[in-house]
Amino acid sequence: MDSGMTVPAERSVVLDAGDMGRAIRRIAHEIVERNKGAADLILLGIPTRGVFLAQRIASAITPIDGEAVEVGALDITLYRDDLRLRPARALEPTAIPAGGIDNKVVVLIDDVLFSGRTVRSALDALNDIGRPRAVQLAALVDRGHRELPIRADFVGKNLPTALAEQVRVRLVEFDEIDEVTIEGGAR
Amino acid sequence: MTLSTVIRGVRPYNEEPVDVVVKGGVIAEVVKAGSGAGRVVDASGLIALPGFVDLHTHLREPGREDAETIETGSQAAALGGFTAVFAMANTSPVADTAGVVEQVWHLGQQTGLVDVFPVGAVTVGLEGAHLAELGAMATSVAQVRMFSDDGKCVHDAAIMRRALEYVKAFDGVIAQHAQEPRLTVDAQMNEGLLSGQLGLAGWPSVAEESIVARDVLLAEHVDSRLHVCHVSTAGSVDIIRWAKSKGIKVTAEVTPHHLLLTEDLVASYDPVYKVNPPLRTGADIAALRAALADGTIDALATDHAPHPHEDKDCEWAAAAFGMLGLQTAFSIAVLTMIESGLLDWRALADRMSVRPARIGHAIGHGQGLVVGAPANICLVDPDAFWVAEPSSFASKSRNSPYAGMTLPGRVVHVYKAGKATVVDGGLAC
Amino acid sequence: MRHLLSAGDLDLDEACLILDTAAQLASVSDRSVKKLPTLRGRTVVNLFFEDSTRTRISFEIAAKRLSADVINFAARGSSVSKGESLKDTALTLEAMGADAVVIRHGSSGAPHRLATAGWIQGSVVNAGDGTHEHPTQALLDAFTLRHHLRDGTGDLAGLQVAIVGDILHSRVARSNVLLLRTLGAEVTVVAPPTLLPFGVADWPCVVSYNLDEVLPNVDAVMMLRVQTERMQAAYFPSENEYSRRYGLDVRRMGLLPPHAIVLHPGPMIRGMEISADVADSPRAVMAEQVANGVSIRMAVLYLLLGGMTDDDRKEL
Ligand SMILES: [Zn+2]
Numbered sequence: 001m002d003s004g005m006t007v008p009a010e011r012s013v014v015l016d017a018g019d020m021g022r023a024i025r026r027i028a029h030e031i032v033e034r035n036k037g038a039a040d041l042i043l044l045g046i047p048t049r050g051v052f053l054a055q056r057i058a059s060a061i062t063p064i065d066g067e068a069v070e071v072g073a074l075d076i077t078l079y080r081d082d083l084r085l086r087p088a089r090a091l092e093p094t095a096i097p098a099g100g101i102d103n104k105v106v107v108l109i110d111d112v113l114f115s116g117r118t119v120r121s122a123l124d125a126l127n128d129i130g131r132p133r134a135v136q137l138a139a140l141v142d143r144g145h146r147e148l149p150i151r152a153d154f155v156g157k158n159l160p161t162a163l164a165e166q167v168r169v170r171l172v173e174f175d176e177i178d179e180v181t182i183e184g185g186a187r
Numbered sequence: 188m189t190l191s192t193v194i195r196g197v198r199p200y201n202e203e204p205v206d207v208v209v210k211g212g213v214i215a216e217v218v219k220a221g222s223g224a225g226r227v228v229d230a231s232g233l234i235a236l237p238g239f240v241d242l243h244t245h246l247r248e249p250g251r252e253d254a255e256t257i258e259t260g261s262q263a264a265a266l267g268g269f270t271a272v273f274a275m276a277n278t279s280p281v282a283d284t285a286g287v288v289e290q291v292w293h294l295g296q297q298t299g300l301v302d303v304f305p306v307g308a309v310t311v312g313l314e315g316a317h318l319a320e321l322g323a324m325a326t327s328v329a330q331v332r333m334f335s336d337d338g339k340c341v342h343d344a345a346i347m348r349r350a351l352e353y354v355k356a357f358d359g360v361i362a363q364h365a366q367e368p369r370l371t372v373d374a375q376m377n378e379g380l381l382s383g384q385l386g387l388a389g390w391p392s393v394a395e396e397s398i399v400a401r402d403v404l405l406a407e408h409v410d411s412r413l414h415v416c417h418v419s420t421a422g423s424v425d426i427i428r429w430a431k432s433k434g435i436k437v438t439a440e441v442t443p444h445h446l447l448l449t450e451d452l453v454a455s456y457d458p459v460y461k462v463n464p465p466l467r468t469g470a471d472i473a474a475l476r477a478a479l480a481d482g483t484i485d486a487l488a489t490d491h492a493p494h495p496h497e498d499k500d501c502e503w504a505a506a507a508f509g510m511l512g513l514q515t516a517f518s519i520a521v522l523t524m525i526e527s528g529l530l531d532w533r534a535l536a537d538r539m540s541v542r543p544a545r546i547g548h549a550i551g552h553g554q555g556l557v558v559g560a561p562a563n564i565c566l567v568d569p570d571a572f573w574v575a576e577p578s579s580f581a582s583k584s585r586n587s588p589y590a591g592m593t594l595p596g597r598v599v600h601v602y603k604a605g606k607a608t609v610v611d612g613g614l615a616c
Numbered sequence: 617m618r619h620l621l622s623a624g625d626l627d628l629d630e631a632c633l634i635l636d637t638a639a640q641l642a643s644v645s646d647r648s649v650k651k652l653p654t655l656r657g658r659t660v661v662n663l664f665f666e667d668s669t670r671t672r673i674s675f676e677i678a679a680k681r682l683s684a685d686v687i688n689f690a691a692r693g694s695s696v697s698k699g700e701s702l703k704d705t706a707l708t709l710e711a712m713g714a715d716a717v718v719i720r721h722g723s724s725g726a727p728h729r730l731a732t733a734g735w736i737q738g739s740v741v742n743a744g745d746g747t748h749e750h751p752t753q754a755l756l757d758a759f760t761l762r763h764h765l766r767d768g769t770g771d772l773a774g775l776q777v778a779i780v781g782d783i784l785h786s787r788v789a790r791s792n793v794l795l796l797r798t799l800g801a802e803v804t805v806v807a808p809p810t811l812l813p814f815g816v817a818d819w820p821c822v823v824s825y826n827l828d829e830v831l832p833n834v835d836a837v838m839m840l841r842v843q844t845e846r847m848q849a850a851y852f853p854s855e856n857e858y859s860r861r862y863g864l865d866v867r868r869m870g871l872l873p874p875h876a877i878v879l880h881p882g883p884m885i886r887g888m889e890i891s892a893d894v895a896d897s898p899r900a901v902m903a904e905q906v907a908n909g910v911s912i913r914m915a916v917l918y919l920l921l922g923g924m925t926d927d928d929r930k931e932l
Pocket of ligand 1: 337338339364416417463464
């Protein structure tokens with residue numbers, strides 16, 4: 001929370017647990033559909049919540065395709081362009097499947113797509129790790145306000161927002177509840 | 188026909204207010220407050236003490252006039268309430284000949300703010316090998332009576348014995364910087380838990396105590412006078428106390444900083460706290476204060492050791508040893524000895540004037556506030572507080588460990604042989 | 617974290633943060649592109665008043681892997697020979713815009729002085745000062761211990777570590793005693809009494825004069841170099857006597873529990889404190905220590921410079 005806001009003036013739930021489950025399953029279906037199966041797929045979640053989403057999407061893909069899809073984590077902290085705006089951040093784990101990413105289709109998974117800077121950092125990080133055949137992007141929520149020419153391939157929910165509003169994704173693995181909320185701002 | 192000066196309403200040693208009448212450079216009479224006749228100086232609320240005598244200063248001239256000169260050192264001394272100082276011999280050239288001690292003596296007289304008594308070196312070049320011409324220095328104009336290789340220890344027992352014996356011919360005294368050199372190679376601070384943690388080579392108490400013990404035994408054996416410079420450890424106090432109880436002719440001094448500051452300050456690695464002997468522990472401080480109170484330690488002596496900024500604005504090991512002391516000594520004495528109730532004002536005057544003058548034969552000093560004595564008088568305000576600001580000190584150097592501290596007791600006026608050297612806390616003239 | 621001057625300044629959380637960060641950064645060394653853009657535009661100065669090629673190179677690699685600009689400044693002149701003073705060197709570096717100064721100096725407290733005297737604004741990393749401390753060495757040792765004897769995460773609670781050799785003059789020993797204690801390990805220092813600091817009984821460790829008694833009970837033994845100059849100063853009678861009593865040879869290595877490892881901060885004097893057979897045995901982890909040194913120093917530089925620094929704050 002920034003800009004001195006105290007208690008959020010408004011807090012509305014835009015996705016509940018059921019909505020979220022459906023959104024994840026839909027993304028899973030779309031990924032399989034687009035890639036004509038799950039072979040050569042690697043889902044890389046961007047910490048923290050992107051990693052849990054990646055695991056859930058992977059679990060949702062398995063029954064569709066019958067094949068386990070590889071999952072990993074890609075911390076982008078060291079590639080951020082806004083490091084100097086905050087004290088040094090602790091690093092999150094990066095876990096790349098043993099076979100590497102060369103010639104694989106990497107699907108980056110993040111909770112909220114906003115300015116696009118996180119994704120740009122992730123693309124830079126990928127570039128230093130290997131050379132995938134293709135990189136795709138999945139986000140649970142796309143809230144708009146892009147600052148870079150970046151577009152998601154798979155979106156759980158498009159959510160028009162005002163800049164002052166906060167979109168919060170909570171996941172049971174980390175937050176003890178599944179929900180997406182919009183908080184604050186003048187609605 | 189000289190005019191009389193009446194120091195009106197002053198309290199000698201904080202006792203009943205009187206008028207002290209000064210005439211012709213001496214204390215002419217002490218009369219009922221308000222009754223003295225002459226030019227009046229209002230001294231109500233002030234305490235009169237005999238002018239302080241410092242047995243241990245480094246005035247750096249000749250040789251290191253960038254750090255201090257006899258003139259600036261004399262100014263600092265006067266502002267600190269002193270009317271006499273003993274200038275240590277570790278100058279360049281070393282004060283080991285009649286020529287050098289006379290030069291120092293004359294420069295002191297020219298400045299005229301305090302009597303500068305040169306200390307002669309014990310050995311040529313402070314090298315500990317050959318006795319300097321002690322007799323020539325004693326019979327020079329400077330009439331040297333105190334000899335010291337201060338900065339270095341006269342570590343050779345045979346040389347120390349001969350020096351003690353030799354000075355008996357003119358009632359001299361050997362002032363020893365007690366530091367066993369082999370136990371203090373590259374030593375940087377008090378040896379203890381902290382030195383081990385900070386990785387600084389230790390200066391163990393035993394390196395001081397072993398020399399003090401040896402020297403008091405030598406002094407006893409040859410029946411001569413020994414003075415122990417800057418005693419810094421509880422163990423040294425015990426040895427000196429024992430020696431005095433045996434009737435051995437030993438006297439001793441302690442510095443203001445060893446009465447107040449502990450080794451913990453070294454943890455900052457700020458070389459302003461680097462001094463030799465090093466800052467010790469709280470237990471040592473307690474023993475030193477008690478010893479100064481009971482007279483085991485005779486004198487408070489500053490070991491005023493000016494160093495140019497570049498010799499302190501560096502890493503610890505590269506820095507010079509020493510602290511300024513002249514302008515803060517009185518306040519530190521008030522803080523440590525008067526406020527604690529360990530000394531009353533008369534006893535403080537004894538430790539800062541009477542006894543040091545006697546030890547060093549400071550002619551004309553230390554006779555106290557008695558009629559007929561030279562009018563060496565220091566008037567202090569016991570209730571004033573001031574903030575130590577080294578940049579405003581008269582000394583050429585700034586290496587005071589008390590920078591920024593609020594200190595009790597202020598020197599207001601000082602008279603040397605009846606002539607005002609300090610007026611209202613500033614230099615006269 | 618503003619500076620890294622003493623291992624004793626780190627609390628458990630800070631120490632673990634550095635180790636965890638190093639663990640993440642270690643993977644960079646296994647990639648084909650061994651470089652991160654993180655410290656682009658930052659300047660790291662390696663200010664070495666003492667020759668130590670290995671430590672200097674380790675910091676240099678660490679800074680370069682994070683894309684910092686690196687300036688190696690081999691300063692002549694120490695407390696002994698009056699060359700350019702520490703202060704003047706510092707002022708020069710400040711004028712060059714150093715964001716961090718990694719300093720190795722023969723005088724204990726020199727990094728502390730550099731950080732607090734007001735000569736420079738940037739961060740100061742102690743790369744070894746006199747006989748005081750060498751905190752990154754302690755961190756890399758802890759990292760190595762954690763990797764071998766724990767699962768590579770968390771603290772070192774309950775671990776038994778012996779540090780053997782010239783404790784008196786060792787900055788590595790001081791930093792290790794402090795850091796290992798913070799991490800929950802139990803340390804025994806082993807040396808002849810002459811090579812133990814005055815007051816060591818009050819250090820947060822156990823003291824022993826007998827290596828054979830200690831070895832069966834430790835998970836790791838850290839051997840320190842003993843300089844033969846110490847012999848001249850009567851700290852011990854002869855090299856032979858020293859290595860008979862305190863050297864780690866094959867017989868003594870046999871006293872260690874099977875899982876225990878042998879560390880040495882280098883450079884080793886084979887035949888003195890450690891025999892060649894021990895140094896070359898699989899239990900000796902010196903090569904890993906060197907590799908881990910790069911990760912640890914990357915972590916330290918990242919945590920000092922990877923976020924907003926005082927300079928950045930001023931520009932806001
Ligand atoms: Zn001295």
